Amino acid sequence: MAVELELYDVTIVGGGPAGLYAAFYSGMRDMKTKLIEAKDELGGRMLIYPEKMIWDVGGVTPIRCEKLIQQLIEQAQTFEPTIVLSQQVTGLKRLEDGTMIVTSNTGESHHTRTLILALGYGVMKHAKLELEGADRYEVTNLHYTVTELEGYRGKHVLLSGGGDTAVDWAMELESIAASVTVVHRRERFGGHEKNVKYMMESSMNIHTPYAIAQLHGSGNAIEAVTIARVDAEGRLTEETKRLEVDIVIINHGLLGDFGPIVDWGLEMGKWDIPVDERMATNIPGIFVAGDTANYSSKLHLIAGAFTDAALAVNGAKLYMDPAASKMAYVSSHNARFNEKNKALHITEEDA
Known part of the structure; x- marks a missing residue:
């Protein structure tokens, strides 16, 4: 019944x-x-x-x-x-x-x-970093969100993204991390104007228009990142920079x-x-x-x-x-x- x-x-x-x-x-x-x-x-x-x-x-x-x-x-x-x-x-x-x-x-x-x-x-779901082999670093120092700020204290952090959340996290981490580097594939950021202005005038390292081209690491941890300039059509160019990092945060939006x-x-x-x-x-x-x-x-x-x-x-x-x-x-x-x-x-x- x-x-x-x-x-x-x-x-x-x-x-x-x-x-x-x-x-x-x-x-x-x-x-x-x-x-x-x-x-x-x-x-x-x-x-x-x-x-x-x-x-x-x-x-x-x-x-x-x-x-x-x-x-x-x-x-x-x-x-x-x-x-x-x-x-x-x-x-x-x-x-x-x-x-x-x-x-x-x-x-x-x-x-x-x-x-x-x-x-x-x-x-x-977080939009993942579309690089071959990136997933193996997710258990160590490739993050898609920030849960405990203290885990970033004294670290060299690279954050990839340009929306409100990315800008907000960069501002939160500035006083905690040893350094904050922000990489965005467009010239302009999509966050609130006041926050973007603060970030641009801060001590943070800003790279636009750039995108992550390669992760370098030994074992399961990232040690450095190669970023490449993005052209007007959104393609990566041969103009690159190698940056030493302790932690990488990807904030490319949500699906x-x-x-x-x-x-x-x-x-x-x-x-x-x-x-x-x-x-x-x-x-x-x-x-x-x-x-x-x-x-x-x-x-x-x-x-x-x-x-x-x-x-x-x-x-x-x-x-x-x-x-x-x-x-x-x-x-x-x-x-x-x-x-x-x-x-x-x-x-x-x-x-």
């Missing part, structure tokens, strides 16, 4: 900032909530740079990313949503009553009235994969899903939040992900109940916080 699946008002796919805030906000709207994350931990794309400092979240003073992740997780658990880890959503089936069955790569099924896709850019979701019939761009003002997709009952959402005034910031999440939850609530209020009462007037506020007051008095 088949086991009857528990029905949820909303199932959120993705455990990054948009998904975590959606889990919190859906609790404010008294919705029975489930969150499914493909990885074995929550945090989404933020897990890639746990030690970076985050400055641009409203009302939050500069905070290390890993701490912000933890606070988002704690907030998401306020109304005790069901959280499922290590499951990648794969299949979708619409039932006669309009509800949906979502299946995962583990074979498990989830029953829901609505869906919020907070997928970021899909399952993210996203939405997986089987692309076969659901959603209107999709290459990296995102078009939505309307309620974050609704072309499939009734399916909404989007965060980097996955594409609309004309899209803001690719964590702060923007929070707004997307609230809009998507409100859209899902109105989809289920068109007579519902268009948004949740703010927390200072929301009855769902009454008992929680009492508990906080008691704790403060005890302190």
Whole structure:
């Protein structure tokens, strides 16, 4: 006899900032909530740079990313949503009553009235250095992310990349490493102007337009790197430089994969899903939040992900109940916080 699946008002796919805030906000709207994350931990794309400092979240003073992740997780658990880890959503089936069955790569099924896709850019993987034999150095001193800054103290670091993350890491490492060399295959960097200006005026060694042409090492460790000038057509020239290094960091971006979701019939761009003002997709009952959402005034910031999440939850609530209020009462007037506020007051008095 088949086991009857528990029905949820909303199932959120993705455990990054948009998904975590959606889990919190859906609790404010008294919705029975489930969150499914493909990885074995929550945090989404933020897990890639746990030690970076985050400055641009409203009302939050500069905070290390890993701490912000933890606070988002704690907030998401306020109304005790069901959280499922290590499951990648794969299949979708619409039932006669309009509800949906979502299946995962583990074979498990989830029953829901609505869906919020907070997928970021899909399952993210680092773009690897495309040089033969580079992979053998990954166990020693060829890195694709920075996890513990202290490991770079006093080292001669070469960083290849030109986007925001590459520029941010170069700035973080400047005061820790013995030297920082940045290599970018274009003349101009793609990071925020203020940070790029700081980097260009710093003591860092900047090589543009150059790219890594060869790694030199004995055993499994890189000892030096040959970089080559890149011509106007993007090809490596014979103009080269050899640089002695202790550590090489590759930051050539991330490759996203939405997986089987692309076969659901959603209107999709290459990296995102078009939505309307309620974050609704072309499939009734399916909404989007965060980097996955594409609309004309899209803001690719964590702060923007929070707004997307609230809009998507409100859209899902109105989809289920068109007579519902268009948004949740703010927390200072929301009855769902009454008992929680009492508990906080008691704790403060005890302190």
